[in-house]
Amino acid sequence: MATAWRTPAFPISVACNRASSMKWRSLRIPIKVSFSSLSSSSSTNGDGEPQMKQLVLYTKQGCCLCEGLKEKLDVAFSLSGTHSLHNVRLLTRDIATNSDWEKLYRYEIPVLARVLPDGTEETLPRLSPRLGVEIIQKKIASIFKD
Template sequence: MATAAAAAAASIVLLPTRRASPASMMKLSRRLNCSYSTSRKQLILYSKPGCCLCDGLKEKLQSAFSLSSADSYSLHDVDLQVRDITTNPQWEKAYQYEIPVLARLRSDGTEEVIPRFSPRAGVDHIQSKLAAALSRDN
């Protein structure tokens, strides 16, 4: 089935939910970044457990990945890393009032925050906005 193959192509990485030290999070982040293929685009979703807006966006992102066609700009080569802000004091301080925050990882390792999607935005709208954001160089 085409949608099953598409869903398998886009990967989601869930970071640990236990409170981790910043040093251990950096080690994990480095390990994750080293394992990624350089041709894959990377998105980061800052979230926390129990956030209904975060859960809604995760569902829409998964649908956008699985419904992406190979003909248009493909979201098949995208890795989505979900970061629980409660596991890192820096993330929690930066995003506690802003979640969900979606960012793309640039080739130089910096993050660019993607403008927030309306909770009412449809999957098609999210697909087109993500495609535009990911097609930009750096």
């Protein structure tokens, strides 16, 4: 799969509701991404197979919270059942590799964001490190319900 990343050449706008940590924060970053096996806006690709949805984990090396969440996400993605995440792709991005990501998430990591059909990202509420794998799987599955 070919992935092309481009850093936006303009300021990134962040809309954040600080009133409650459980509110959704919208982060719209236009990023040019091309995946040869994904279609643009429908829920199926050209072959009639379900389109892969994308979840991004912003992290950095040496972050114990990031490592703990990544381990739980790996297990959650491997589980089957009603809340299976078989049609969701997890992308991990190291904030140290992009100065814009580092400015945005320096004090927030780990950060989860879902990639919307138009290529922008929506930052998700922080998951408690105490949550079990099944609950994490259920929460992520509910985010991607159509």
